[in-house]
Structure formats: structure tokens, C-alpha cells
Amino acid sequence: MTPMALMLLTIARAFLLVCEITLAIPLLYLVTLALGATIASLRKTSASHKPVSSQAALVTRFAILVPAHNEELLIGNTLASLAQLDYPADAYAVHIIADNCTDRTAEIAHAAGAYVHERTDTTKRGKGHALAWAIDRLMQGQTHYDAYIILDSDTVVAPSLLRAFAQGIACGGKALQAHNAVLNATESATTALRWLALSLMNYVRPLGRNSLGGSSTLTGNGMCLTHELLLRHPWRAFGLSEDYQYYLTLVADGERVLFVPAANVRSVMPTTARQLQSQDIRWETLNPDASSWQRHMAWHLFVDGIRKRNWVRLDALAELLTPPLSVLAGGCALLLVAALALTAPLQLLLAALLAGALLMYVCSAFALLRPPLGVYRALLHAPAYIVRKLWIYFVLRRLRKHTNAWVRTARTASASGENQP
Numbered sequence: 001m002t003p004m005a006l007m008l009l010t011i012a013r014a015f016l017l018v019c020e021i022t023l024a025i026p027l028l029y030l031v032t033l034a035l036g037a038t039i040a041s042l043r044k045t046s047a048s049h050k051p052v053s054s055q056a057a058l059v060t061r062f063a064i065l066v067p068a069h070n071e072e073l074l075i076g077n078t079l080a081s082l083a084q085l086d087y088p089a090d091a092y093a094v095h096i097i098a099d100n101c102t103d104r105t106a107e108i109a110h111a112a113g114a115y116v117h118e119r120t121d122t123t124k125r126g127k128g129h130a131l132a133w134a135i136d137r138l139m140q141g142q143t144h145y146d147a148y149i150i151l152d153s154d155t156v157v158a159p160s161l162l163r164a165f166a167q168g169i170a171c172g173g174k175a176l177q178a179h180n181a182v183l184n185a186t187e188s189a190t191t192a193l194r195w196l197a198l199s200l201m202n203y204v205r206p207l208g209r210n211s212l213g214g215s216s217t218l219t220g221n222g223m224c225l226t227h228e229l230l231l232r233h234p235w236r237a238f239g240l241s242e243d244y245q246y247y248l249t250l251v252a253d254g255e256r257v258l259f260v261p262a263a264n265v266r267s268v269m270p271t272t273a274r275q276l277q278s279q280d281i282r283w284e285t286l287n288p289d290a291s292s293w294q295r296h297m298a299w300h301l302f303v304d305g306i307r308k309r310n311w312v313r314l315d316a317l318a319e320l321l322t323p324p325l326s327v328l329a330g331g332c333a334l335l336l337v338a339a340l341a342l343t344a345p346l347q348l349l350l351a352a353l354l355a356g357a358l359l360m361y362v363c364s365a366f367a368l369l370r371p372p373l374g375v376y377r378a379l380l381h382a383p384a385y386i387v388r389k390l391w392i393y394f395v396l397r398r399l400r401k402h403t404n405a406w407v408r409t410a411r412t413a414s415a416s417g418e419n420q421p
Contacts (some may be wrong), residue, residue, distance in 0.1 A: 003055070013344045016335065020350045023331050026322045027357045030283040033208030034364035040211035041368050051304075062092040062167040062224075063138055067112075067130045067306040068153035070251040072104040074268060075153050079112040093145075096153075099130040105153075127220075128242035132235045145227060152221040154268045156183055164263035165224045174229040175250055178222030178263035179203050185375055188271045192371075192378030193385045195269075196230065197325055199365040205319070206259035207368075214315035216259035218247040221267055249298050252304070294320065325362075326389035331359050 001009070068075055075096070098118045109116045115136055119192065135148060142300060146168060150302035158164075161178065168176045180202045181237035206216035220243035225235075229336050233253065237246040247257060298320055304314035323331075332355045339348035365375075 005179060009342065013342055016342060016344065016347045017340050017350070019331075019342075020335055020347060020354060022329070023335065023354055024350075024357075026318075027328065027354055027361070029318050029322060030071050030205070030328075030361045032356050033205050033212070033298045034361050036208035036211040037204045037368060038364060040207055058090070058357075059146075060162075060169055061144065061146045062087075062149055062162055062165070063147075064092060064094045064149045064151060065097060065131065065134055065138075066094065066151050066153050066155075067097045067099055067127050067134070068101065068105050068109075069099050069127075069130075070103045070105060071153040072108055075105055075108055076112070078151065078153055078155050079109065079114060081156040083112070084159050085157070085162055086159040092162055093143070097134045097136065099127075105220075124238075126238060126242070128235075128238035132180070132238070135230060135235050139227070139230065147224055147226045150220070150223045150225070151265060152267050155221055156266050157222075158264035161263050163245065164260050168224070168258050168260045168263070169226060173224075173258035173260070174226045175218070175247075175255055175257045176224040176260050177206060177216045177218055177257055177262070178224070178265045179259075179261045180219045180222045180325060181264065181266045182269050183266035184268055184271070186372050188382040189378040191269045191271055192375045193382060195371060195375055196362070196365055196378075199369055199371075200325065200362065203261065203369065204361075204364050206257075207261060209315055209319070210259045212315070213311055214319075215255075215312050216253050217319065218243045218250075218257060222263065222265035224260075224263075234332040236250060245293070248294075248301075248316065248320070252297060252300055256312055282308065323394060324389070324394060326386045328358055329386050330390050 014192065057232055066075075066078060078325075079096075080092070085092070092112040096106070096114045096116045098106040098109065098116055100120055100122070101118070106118050108118050119130060121129065121133075131150065138145065138148070147165065149162075149165065165176055165178070180198065182191060182195040182198055184191050185194060202219055210216055223243065229250075233246075233250060235246065235254070237243070237249070239245055250257065298317055301313045301317040301320070304310060305317060332351065335351040336348070336355060339351045
């Protein structure tokens with residue numbers, strides 16, 4: 001090998017090592033969260049694992065808010081689910097926000113006995129605006145609610161949802177997040193892999209973060225905000241990621257979101273790759289203003305976290321900067337291939353350790369939630385799923401015109417919760 005070739009090989013190996021160290025940082029963070037979640041599950045230390053106090057439940061009055069935009073296909077299932085809640089009927093009320101609807105959403109909700117708030121505003125469109133409008137309206141009304149629960153319009157809830165939230169509030173929670181899961185996990189390979197991704201994001205990570213003293217995120221579905229919290233922090237999040245924006249605002253202002261795994265909500269996920277692509281682009285896309293806001297928030301969390309030695313803010317920063325699972329998986333695969341191509345033993349060992357860490361993190365969802373066999377079989381489709389996600393993340397989302405419009409994702413009317421995790 002010539003001196004020039006040897007020098008290039010050395011540089012390539014050094015660069016590969018730097019890449020591996022960079023990827024190791026978020027993977028170490030995720031493995032730590034998985035271990036924290038496992039320990040919390042074994043010790044049952046979370047507030048929701050404690051016996052529910054009937055007295056606490058009876059003194060907590062809930063308003064259940066369901067923003068809906070042309071959801072006549074699935075809103076009936078949600079209302080039927082809410083009718084089965086194991087909670088005093090006079091201690092909660094269901095409010096449907098029919099936002100710029102042109103279908104039978106409001107009519108179906110009226111027939112089911114829910115309070116219906118019809119909103120038409122062609123300028124201030126989107127879930128965030130609908131929520132701000134409805135929350136302000138209810139908080140200024142004659143009926144006092146102790147807390148407001150926000151659900152998606154394609155959601156099936158556990159009968160114990162309100163009691164679990166009441167317990168969390170009794171334990172001091174002001175902002176709470178339910179376990180936001182997938183209803184139709186075994187309907188297709190697409191929904192099964194979506195179950196895995198959301199179980200890691202919406203169960204393992206928040207449980208681990210709470211167990212280590214951090215804050216859960218807010219996922220948009222199954223959020224519970226007390227009246228007291230909303231007085232201090234009114235809902236003013238209007239982007240496509242309004243739930244995440246509101247969560248970061250809370251953490252930056254010194255609040256902490258409590259994860260309540262016993263509060264279960266499940267929603268219908270797209271069953272085909274085309275439907276999934278539409279949803280993913282919407283979830284992943286941030287308009288330029290939102291991207292700038294997140295960069296500013298990241299710097300604010302870092303500075304305040306260091307200055308005040310505040311773990312909650314630093315943990316929120318780590319969560320914000322952690323790449324998507326598909327990016328981590330693709331990175332591990334590329335590093336393994338590069339280490340083999342460069343015949344670099346040290347780099348190959350590190351790449352294998354990184355892949356093992358990722359596998360450990362992924363397996364934590366299976367160990368903690370024990371899904372049906374169909375979810376395990378769907379892992380055969382994981383490589384194609386990851387490639388598609390990478391294409392969406394790096395290419396398609398950058399080609400899409402940024403918009404805050406509320407665009408409904410096409411889904412099937414899956415309503416049965418049988419054999420679901």
C-alpha cells in the first residue's frame with residue numbers, strides 16, 4: 001500500500017470512529033431510558049401503579065375535549081368508548097370540537113349526547129387553534145372543571161382512564177400524559193411496526209424519563225392538563241407539532257409532565273404504506289418558523305439547564321436532539337458496512353456494540369408490553385419500513401410545502417380492540 005493510500009485509510013478510519021462516538025451518545029441515552037423504564041415497571045414506582053383513591057376520583061371533575069375535522073367515520077367509536085368510562089357520570093363531560101367540518105361529525109356527536117362546539121374559521125385552521133378556542137370558551141363558562149383531557153377523534157380509551165388521571169393529579173401531577181398506543185396493531189405489517197415505534201416513543205421513553213426524574217413528553221392524544229396549569233400556561237401552541245411545542249414551553253417554565261401508564265388510549269393507525277407516508281410527512285414536517293423556534297428552545301434549555309443545574313431541562317434537550325429510530329438504525333447499518341469495508345477491527349467492534357445497544361432498546365418494548373405474535377412477525381418487514389422512513393425523513397418532507405392546515409389522514413374504521421397489546 002502506498003503512503004498516500006495508507007494516509008487516506010487512516011483518515012477514513014478516524015472519521016468512522018468519530019461517527020461511531022457521535023452515534024453512541026443518543027444510543028447510550030436511549031439504553032439508559034430503557035433500563036429506567038424496566039426498573040420502574042418491576043418496582044411499580046409510578047403514581048399510576050398505586051391503588052386509585054376513590055375519594056381523589058370523586059373530587060376531580062374532567063372535561064374531555066375531542067377536536068375533530070371531518071371524522072364521521074371514526075368519531076362514533078370514540079364516543080361509544082367514552083360511554084364505557086368507569087367514573088361518576090356527573091363528574092365528567094364530553095365536548096366535541098367540530099372544527100371546519102363539512103361532514104356529519106357534529107350530527108353524530110349530538111346524537112351520542114356529547115356537547116358539540118362547531119367552529120368555522122378559514123384563517124386560523126388546525127388542531128392547536130381549535131383547542132385554544134375551546135379551552136378558553138370552557139374556562140370562561142359557568143361549569144368549573146378541575147382538569148381537561150385532550151383526545152384524538154379516532155381513539156378508544158380504557159374504562160379506568162379518568163380514575164388513573166385522578167390518581168396522578170392526587171399525587172401532584174399538573175400536566176399528565178397517558179400511554180398513547182395503537183388500536184389496530186395486528187391489522188397489517190405497517191400498523192405492527194407503527195406499534196413498535198410508538199411503544200418506544202410513547203411508553204418506554206416517558207416511563208424511563210419519569211423514573212430518572214425527567215419529564216414525559218406530550219403526544220397530543222391522552223393529554224391531561226389541570227385548570228391550575230392552564231391558568232399559568234394558557235394553550236397557545238398552533239403549529240403542526242402543537243403538543244410538543246406546548247410540552248417544551250412547560251419544561252422551559254419549570255413544569256414537569258407526569259407519565260401515567262395506567263391511563264391507556266389507543267388510536268387507529270394507517271394500514272397501508274401510502275397512508276403511512278402521508279401521516280409521516282405531516283408528523284415530520286416543521287415549517288421554518290417552528291424549526292427556528294425549536295433551535296431557540298434547545299439553546300434556552302441548554303443554558304438554563306447548565307446554569308440552574310436542572311436535570312429536567314437537560315433531559316428535555318436530550319430528547320429533542322435524539323434522532324428518529326429509523327436514522328439510528330440506518331446509521332448503525334452504515335457503520336457496520338463501513339467498518340467491514342475498511343477492515344478496521346476497533347471500529348467494527350464499536351459498530352457491533354452500537355447495533356447491540358439499539359437492539360436492546362428495541363427489545364425493551366417487547367419485554368415491557370408483550371404484544372401479540374403478529375407484531376413479532378412484522379419484524380421481517382422492518383428493513384423496508386426503515387428505508388421508507390429514511391426516504392420520507394430526508395427527501396419527501398423537504399419537498400412538501402409547509403402548512404399548518406389540518407389535513408386528515410386516510411384510515412380504516414378499525415374499532416375492535418381484541419387481541420391488541
